[in-house]
Amino acid sequence: MIAIVKYNAGNIASVKNAVERLGYNCSVTDDEIEIRRAAKVIFPGVGEASSAMEYLRERKMDRLIRSLEQPVLGICLGLQLLCRHSEEGNTNCLGLFDTSVKRFPTTDIVPHxxxxxxxxxxxxxxxxxxxxxxxxxxxxxxxxxxxxxxATCDYILPFSAAMQHRNFFATQFHPEKSASVGERILGNFLKL
Structure with a gap:
């Protein structure tokens, strides 16, 4: 079973659909036991860092996510929340990746x-x-x-497009919205 972490962030339905298209059973859940028992965990998200972290802390899901030992994939906001700190709302995040999240310079075309x-x-x-x-x-x-x-990407400046630390993987891009290329990347994670 693949657990997709349910929290105060969007984009969960498209991730669930992508996982099911690849032939895997998955569950959208915030249940600690179900998440711990899952073979893989996906931590997706579209939203705002400070409110998402507040939601995770209130439910002690921040501790749960940090303690997971199976492969975990953060997507978009999920990647950012796995970092040490975000400028968005001056937010202390989960700290699994030893880097900061910054806003693209406002003089250029944002968002990417x-x-x-x-x-x-x-x-x-x-x-x-x-x-x-x-x-x-x-x-x-x-x-x-x-x-x-x-993996890196260039948009205004070079940035982390994907990250890994121990069993934690993350992509800034959306594999579930990246057609066959994204499907291959998501499939590679699910086969780990």
Missing amino acids: IGWNDLKQTRSLLFDGFGSEDTVYFVHSYYAEICSQTI
Whole structure:
């Protein structure tokens, strides 16, 4: 069973549909026992960092997520919340990735919406990923590049497009909205 973490963030239905299209059973849940028993956990999200972290802390889900030992995939806001701190609402996050989340400079076109390529991919997540492949982004905040960065992207400046630390993986882009390329990346995670 694949657990999709239910919390105060959007985009959960499209992630569930993508997982089911790949032939996996999944459950959208905030139940600690169900999440701990899951073979894999997906931590998706579209929303605002401070209110999402407040929701997680009130329900002690911040501790739960930090303690997970099975493979975990954060998507978009999920990646940002796995970082140390976000400028969005001056928010202390989960701290699993040792980097900060910053807002793109406001003098440029923000948010970053649309298809973009990845550079410096280095992970099993990107098995079969080609230099011509692109993925779909929609975000106004980005994680700075650090030692846990496993793919980068350039939009205004270089940023972490994907990250990994131990059993925690995350993508700033939306694999569930990235057509066959995203399906392959999501499938690679589910096969770990």
